[in-house]
Amino acid sequence: xxxxxxxxxxxxxxxxxxxxxxxxxxxxxxxxxxxxxxxxxxxxxxxxxxxxxxxxxxxxxxxxxxxxxxxxxxxxxxxxxxxxxxxxxxxxxxxxxxxxxxxxxxxxxxxxxxxxxxxxxxxxxxxxxxxxxxxxxxxxxxxxxxxxxxxxxxxxxxxxxxxxxxxxxxxxxxxxxxxxxxxxxxxxxxxxxxxxxxxxxxxxxxxxxxxxxxxxxxxxxxxxxxxxxxxxxxxxxxxxxxxxxxxxxxxxxxxxxxxxxxxxxxxxxxxxxxxxxxxxxxxxxxxxxxxxxxxxxxxxxxxxxxxxxxxxxxxxxxxxxxxxxxxxxxxxxxxxxxxxxxxxxxxxxxxxxxxxxxxxxxxxxxxxxxxxxxxxxxxxxxxxxxxxxxxxxxxxxxxxxxxxxxxxxxxxxxxxxxxxxxxxxxxxxxxxxxxxxxxxxxxxxxxxxxxxxxxxxxxxxxxxxxxxxxxxxxxxxxxxxxxxxxxxxxxxxxxxxxxxxxxxxxxxxxxxxxxxxxxxxxxxxxxxxxxxxxxxxxxxxxxxxxxxxxxxxxxxxxxxxxxxxxxxxxxxxxxxxxxxxxxxxxxxxxxxxxxxxxxxxxxxxxxxxxxxxxxxxxxxxxxxxxxxxxxxxxxxxxxxxxxxxxxxxxxxxxxxxxxxxxxxxxxxxxxxxxxxxxxxxxxxxxxxxxxxxxxxxxxxxxxx
Numbered sequence: 001x002x003x004x005x006x007x008x009x010x011x012x013x014x015x016x017x018x019x020x021x022x023x024x025x026x027x028x029x030x031x032x033x034x035x036x037x038x039x040x041x042x043x044x045x046x047x048x049x050x051x052x053x054x055x056x057x058x059x060x061x062x063x064x065x066x067x068x069x070x071x072x073x074x075x076x077x078x079x080x081x082x083x084x085x086x087x088x089x090x091x092x093x094x095x096x097x098x099x100x101x102x103x104x105x106x107x108x109x110x111x112x113x114x115x116x117x118x119x120x121x122x123x124x125x126x127x128x129x130x131x132x133x134x135x136x137x138x139x140x141x142x143x144x145x146x147x148x149x150x151x152x153x154x155x156x157x158x159x160x161x162x163x164x165x166x167x168x169x170x171x172x173x174x175x176x177x178x179x180x181x182x183x184x185x186x187x188x189x190x191x192x193x194x195x196x197x198x199x200x201x202x203x204x205x206x207x208x209x210x211x212x213x214x215x216x217x218x219x220x221x222x223x224x225x226x227x228x229x230x231x232x233x234x235x236x237x238x239x240x241x242x243x244x245x246x247x248x249x250x251x252x253x254x255x256x257x258x259x260x261x262x263x264x265x266x267x268x269x270x271x272x273x274x275x276x277x278x279x280x281x282x283x284x285x286x287x288x289x290x291x292x293x294x295x296x297x298x299x300x301x302x303x304x305x306x307x308x309x310x311x312x313x314x315x316x317x318x319x320x321x322x323x324x325x326x327x328x329x330x331x332x333x334x335x336x337x338x339x340x341x342x343x344x345x346x347x348x349x350x351x352x353x354x355x356x357x358x359x360x361x362x363x364x365x366x367x368x369x370x371x372x373x374x375x376x377x378x379x380x381x382x383x384x385x386x387x388x389x390x391x392x393x394x395x396x397x398x399x400x401x402x403x404x405x406x407x408x409x410x411x412x413x414x415x416x417x418x419x420x421x422x423x424x425x426x427x428x429x430x431x432x433x434x435x436x437x438x439x440x441x442x443x444x445x446x447x448x449x450x451x452x453x454x455x456x457x458x459x460x461x462x463x464x465x466x467x468x469x470x471x472x473x474x475x476x477x478x479x480x481x482x483x484x485x486x487x488x489x490x491x492x493x494x495x496x497x498x499x500x501x502x503x504x505x506x507x508x509x510x511x512x513x514x515x516x517x518x519x520x521x522x523x524x525x526x527x528x529x530x531x532x533x534x535x536x537x538x539x540x541x542x543x544x545x546x547x548x549x550x551x552x553x554x555x556x557x558x559x560x561x562x563x564x565x566x567x568x569x570x571x572x573x574x575x576x577x578x579x580x581x582x583x584x585x586x587x588x589x590x591x592x593x594x595x596x597x598x599x600x601x602x603x604x605x606x607x608x609x610x611x612x613x614x615x616x617x618x619x620x621x622x623x624x625x626x627x628x629x630x631x632x633x634x635x636x637x638x639x640x641x642x643x644x645x646x647x648x649x650x651x652x653x654x655x656x657x658x659x660x661x662x663x664x665x666x667x668x669x670x671x672x673x674x675x676x677x678x679x680x681x682x683x684x685x686x687x688x689x690x691x692x693x694x695x696x697x698x699x700x701x702x703x704x
Contacts, residue, residue: 011621011693012043016497018602019443023638023676026602032678034599038490039497041465044623046690047597047683048501050579051510051560053587058105059571060095064563067091069483069511071457071561072131072138073099077152079136085152086514087138088561089115090572091125094140096152096159099516104559104574111158117144118264121284126479130301130358130403134292135317139164143288143303146264149323164324166264166287166299166312168347169257169332174198174268174277177223182251184219192220194274199223201272203254204333213239224249228335257332263312282307289403291359293366294385296345297323300356300368309353311368311377313387316343328387342386350375350392358403360413362431367413367424369400374424376431396433398422405456407467409493414460414467416453420445421469421491436491441498449475455482459515459558465494468558470513473502484509504584504593510575512561564588581686597683600635604677618679618696620654621665622689627657629687636674647674653684663692670696 015030016039026032029043037045070089077083086097086104092115098107115124121144129142138150140161147164176195179185185196189210200210200220205227213221216239221227229247232238259271266280288301295316302308312326328344330337340346350356354371361367365378365385374396379385398417405416412431414423420437437445448471458469470485488501503510558577563570583592622628634649635642642648649672658664670679681691 013039013045013599013601013691013693014041014043014492014495014497016492016495016499017441017444018498019441020439021602023603028602030602031599032602034499036501036595036597036683037499037599039492039495039499041492041495042692044690044692045599045681046623047582047688049577050582050586050592050595051503051508051575051577051584052579052592053562053585054103054105054559054574054576055578056103056106057573057587058108059573060105060108061566061569062090062093062095062563062572063569064090064480064483064511064572065570066479067125068128068479069561070128071512071514073514074131074133074138076133076136077138078154080154083154085109085138087131088512088572089129092116092123094129094150094159098157102516102557102576104516105572109157109159113148113150113159113161115140115142115145118146118284118286121145128404130289132290132292132297132359132361134295134297137323139290139292139297139323141287141290141299141301143286143301144284145286147287147290147299147324149320162320164297165262166324166326167260168263168266168312169327170202170259170261170266170268170271171257172280173202173256176276176278179223180251181253182222182224182249184222184225186219189214189220194276196220196223198268198272198274198277199256201274202256202258202333203227204258204331209237209239212237216240217244222249224252224254226254227333255332255338257328260327263326280306287312289356289359291361291366293361298359298366299326300359303355308355309350309370311348311350311356311359311366313345313348315345315387340388342388344387346387348377348390348392352394357400358406358415360406360408362413362424363411363426364429367395367431369403369406369413369415371399373397373399374433378429393430395430398433402454404454405458405469407458407460407469409460409467410462414458414491416456416469418450418453436496437498440496444500448473451475451477451482457513459513460493461515461558465492467491467493468513470510470560483511485511485513488513502595504595506585506588506593508562508564508575508585508588510560510562511572514559514561516557516559580688582683582688583686594685597689598681600680601678603638618668618670618694619665620668620694621663621692622656623662623692624656624658624664624690626659627655627687628689629653629655629684630689630691631680631682631684632668632670633680633682634670634672635678635680636672636676638676647672648680651682655684655687 012029017034018030036048038048039045067090072087074085074087077085084099086099088095094113096109097104117124124142124144129140132139140148148161149164150161152159174195177199179196230237264282268277282302282304285302285304287299291298296314298313300311315322315325326345328340330339332338356370358369365376368375376393376395379389380391401417407414412424420435422433423436424431424433452472456469456471458467460467469489471487473487486503490499560575562575563572579586586592631651633651636647639645639647649670652668654666656664
């Protein structure tokens with residue numbers, strides 16, 4: 001009986017790497033394996049370029065042994081939109097790089113800032129800081145250090161800092177006050193319980209009016225007595241028995257919060273002049289995360305009982321000393337000016353959140369990522385966040401693993417968790433959270449060690465729509481090795497495709513990933529005058545103004561912070577994907593290391609999976625602008641190896657050089673037969689490939 005024949009065409013790989021499918025329901029336009037390839041939005045797949053030091057690189061000696069490595073791109077430095085700085089934390093020190101042009105290493109700034117631990121805290125070199133920026137300043141938080149406001153002088157290229165001491169109003173009062181709210185203790189002012197005395201002071205009472213009360217009465221005021229309510233018709237305080245008798249305080253607590261205390265050490269005795277009143281402290285813990293939003297700074301992540309689920313926000317900043325003012329301006333115990341103002345600072349408590357790991361500014365509010373889920377803080381009437389009008393709503397039960405992997409994608413975060421990679425999107429008034437790994441690569445993602453997920457970090461390439469995360473393929477408990485990354489997971493936000501790169505093992509280690517800006521550097525105006533050499537003269541004004549761009553107008557690109565050991569220290573510099581000979585780290589030793597690029601297509605099953613078929617000829621199409629070369633072979637019947645199965649066809653070498661054509665094809669014979677067929681493309685050392693698809697003539701048996 002004759003065989004049925006037909007042409008099968010594969011002309012796109014835009015779905016990338018997929019693990020969440022079987023051999024019988026594998027999606028179109030996807031691959032089962034891929035390494036060191038780039039899957040383009042047009043459906044083509046090509047080799048990645050080799051990693052190498054940036055052009056005209058320089059190095060900076062920094063010892064990173066047992067030190068964390070962390071980066072942050074600080075934009076709008078000193079309020080200048082054209083100036084960006086890369087902030088690099090290595091251990092307990094912050095370094096800075098001007099990021100003008102495509103060469104980052106030459107922008108190294110000589111000044112550095114030390115992270116100094118508070119009294120009793122561990123040394124900070126093994127814990128990452130977090131950063132935000134606003135009003136031209138950089139804000140730095142570290143769990144063992146006071147928050148910092150960093151300023152930068154763009155003329156002298158020097159950084160300076162000031163510590164921020166968060167201050168709050170004391171709405172809690174002295175816990176040692178054992179009197180009932182409406183109980184007036186029988187006591188003189190001199191003998192009054194110190195805790196109760198403090199609470200009266202914190203309610204707006206003063207020594208003068210408490211002494212006056214003491215003179216008129218045998219008791220002292222209760223925690224429900226409001227001082228100014230005892231004024232008489234002439235607006236004088238009247239503590240006579242008749243006056244007190246006419247005031248019904250009830251059991252409503254009087255307003256508190258007269259005292260403004262330093263959050264980390266709420267020394268009530270120092271504030272009120274009392275003795276023996278217990279201070280509330282955060283021990284050596286300080287805020288670990290920060291965000292700038294609505295003209296104010298938010299702080300959270302104090303890992304201490306009673307503080308770990310609270311968020312502190314400053315007043316709307318009009319002068320520099322307000323960055324730590326997390327309290328309302330008006331005294332809440334005042335008779336006249338006690339209102340909470342929209343511009344005030346304050347405290348937001350989310351008791352069910354547990355420890356807060358990350359604050360992220362998103363359109364319309366602040367996203368709070370905590371141990372027990374994700375919350376969203378915004379205004380309740382649609383006018384944005386203000387101190388006297390906000391709401392806190394839980395948007396997801398997804399738990400947060402760490403703060404390291406967060407990437408901003410068009411204003412919304414994407415991040416790694418223990419079970420998947422998530423992205424936040426806008427939907428109505430509340431953001432939504434969804435997994436991007438579950439439908440595509442969950443099986444692969446589950447193989448990544450948990451510690452590697454905890455320390456993964458990434459960047460978003462906002463021109464080509466890619467997120468790239470770097471991570472370790474193997475776990476380690478050594479701080480030095482934690483920040484040596486050997487994998488890059490790519491995600492195309494437009495097509496939804498994932499694909500993976502491996503970084504060749506070398507003395508050079510990738511420590512961080514970041515993105516350049518489209519323009520990052522000032523545009524200078526230079527006057528060329530007649531006395532200058534080789535000048536250009538304007539006949540009317542006898543001079544000409546020449547504008548010189550100090551920045552780069554190229555599209556943004558991903559950058560890599562790298563280092564290599566040099567005796568007792570490490571040399572840091574920056575790297576790009578630039579080696580067109582397809583070697584990693586060639587400039588390091590002028591030899592480089594070859595790497596292999598390959599991909600295996602999805603399964604082609606013909607004849608309903610019960611009849612064998614064969615592929616006689618395959619026409620492979622390649623985009624070409626230079627010499628291209630690759631190996632091509634067929635894989636039959638789901639075989640995972642050719643050894644011992646005989647189901648992998650002979651690997652064929654393809655070499656093309658057709659500079660006059662944009663697309664060429666090669667007609668290849670793929671021998672074999674079976675119920676399923678895949679194709680594997682593997683790189684040839686030193687050569688590119690850019691495959692856009694193929695067509696094949698396949699014949700199927702009429703009967704099984």
